[in-house]
Amino acid sequence: MDAFWNDDLATADPEIAAAIASELGRQRDKIELIASENIASRAVLEATGSVFTNKYAEGYPGKRYYGGCDYADVVESLAIERAKSLFGCNFANVQPNSGSQMNQAVFLALLEPGDTFMGLDLNSGGHLTHGSPVNMSGKWFNPVSYGVEQGSERIDMEEVARIAREHRPKLIICGGTAYSRLWDFAAFRAIADEVGAILLCDMSHISGLVAGGAHPSPFPHCDIVTSTTHKSLRGPRSGIILWNDEKFTKPLNMAVFPGLQGGPLVHVIAAKAVAFREALQPEFGAYAHRIVENARALAASLEENGLRIVSGGTDNHSMLVDLTAKDVTGKDAEKGLDRAWLTCNKNGIPFDTRSPFVTSGIRLGTPAGTTRGFGPAEFRTVGKLIAEVVEGLSQNGPEGDARIEESVRARVSELCRAFPVYPGM
Template identity: 70%
Template sequence: LAIERAKKLFGAQFANVQPNSGSQMNQAVFLALLQPGDSFMGLDLAAGGHLTHGSPVNMSGKWFKPIPYTVRPDDHLIDMDEVARIARENKPKLIICGATAYSRFWDFKRFREIADEVGAYLLADMSHFSGLVAGGVHPSPVAHAHVTTTTTHKSLRGPRSGIILTNDEAIAKKVNSAIFPGMQGGPLMHVIAAKAVAFAEAMQPEFKVYAQAVADNAKALAASLKEQGLDIVSGGTDNHLMLVDLRPYGAKGKHAEKALDRAAITCNKNAIPNDPEKPFVTSGVRLGSPAATTRGFGTAEFTLIGKFIAEVVDGMRKNGDEGDAQVEQSVRARVEELCAKFPIYPDLSYTGR
């Protein structure tokens, strides 16, 4: 049931729904298509790529030869001519498009053309934006990539897990063997059942409304932050997330994450392209819209959230890394007031904290 729903949802001929996580699904593709020591291309971690796309501390970077491509230093967009140049020069066995912190659309058609030119497989990792693909507000890579992977949480709103899609029967057989017996034993049927439910939900008309709201709310948040003087990497967003460059406020991602958490706003520190700070400090934070959108927030609420964030970060500009406790408490009270208007479980009377 989960297989058939995944195929229908994303328009793929073959699907494997057994991967236990996003990392394992990508590892399975490597196991299916590459040999140890083979070269592959992926977006540099420092430019928004994922650990499994070639980080030296990850299996992908230890067992294989990663060849990174990056974003332009001026507009922080991927230069497809540069991707083509690197591919022609290195002749990788695999090219990965997809990231963990890139807020713009991907040119899947051009990536496939480059892969075909150099004789490489194309892997599209749509983990972050697959919910938007399912909802019809983001281009789909499935028709272009040799193989597509995605987690089933994030914007898809399912359980924490992964799936692998392809339109190539030979690749499907290799992927199936890579998952079992190559990497995993018995399937986690309770999680697979949850995936089947998530795929069914994603095929409902309400999910398209949600997906459009996710994109609209992300744009509203980015615009609000820019109005407050914060820089958005690449200038905005085409999907559900954005990177906020805190340097105009003199703040660090590590400290901003903690300050915002004290103000009841959850985010994570994140490196920006060519970040001068160490990875555990960073000059930015990553923000996303799916969770609050699911709660019922609209563009007006996300515009307000942008102002809340700017207030907290401005407190750091004035008081340093420790921030402004008074401002944080004030913002926290307003966040709690806002959330009270959008209860997660409106039929429950529990009021504990």
């Protein structure tokens, strides 16, 4: 048993240790531009890997189905209170294991199979759990989608109102996964009130901006707000549900447990509590505003270097880049940029004619680079580097231009060395 208690990971499982070391190297050596990813603090990592991994805690603080939950109660209670303080709401459930499960819990609590709800169309920047036909939300319920205008590539609230009046949904979702403009929560509230719908905001992408005052809050306009905790909020990979009206407390809590989940991941809840505490500090507000400033700098640089930004710009942390004029697919751009040590994801653009597996665009975000310490100058450089790689793909096809990609890698390395992550690990 000495090995069980004392062997570190490198000794106990060198293959997994090597993979983790390689992943740390990837995060250090490449610039992370995936809008849904970030770099958590060492404290968040430590909490996620803590001894709370060993603890079952079915139920809620003070009402558990297992003994020995005294300290689990402390952790979860702190996470709840910090979430409420951070987002200015009355109630919070911090147990959802993921963004998908937090949204499923809202559906389970408030809808019956076959009920009609509205969400942003996947092709316009919505999420799978907002009504995609391949997702449970689209299979078990009756989704009605709203999209963006073809000209402006922005949501037309008059069209949202028209669709809501026609279909009378029981639930309306605002929020998306690839929409770079501000959300008019007050306008959505007015529409929901007119048709008698519950209003849900999925602020997974913008929650860090909301916490830091860099984006309007969905409260008090929305009945329920869901969010992941690992994107712009910079915590562990997980989800939360927030609300103000006590009438939602029992159905939402019961939908999470016992409706969807058993024992909560107390180690992850501990990490959420740490992340909420970090976000409550004044410096987090400065960080959130830098994310937006950096996104605007990146978008401007890309446009100056010949790439079109969907909707003409960004108001948050992300943007979609339309590669159609360069005759480059999102799939090829993702691979070419990765070869140049710039990590992003392919993404469909509004009214895309290519499949979701190929796409005509890429999605970029600034939270992780901002965490590294990048400012507008660095992101303007990143925009130029992206444009160089895309031009190489445009001229040479999917294989790109090896000389350009080698040159970009060298400049990426300079930036990464100047702004290291996890020094000392």
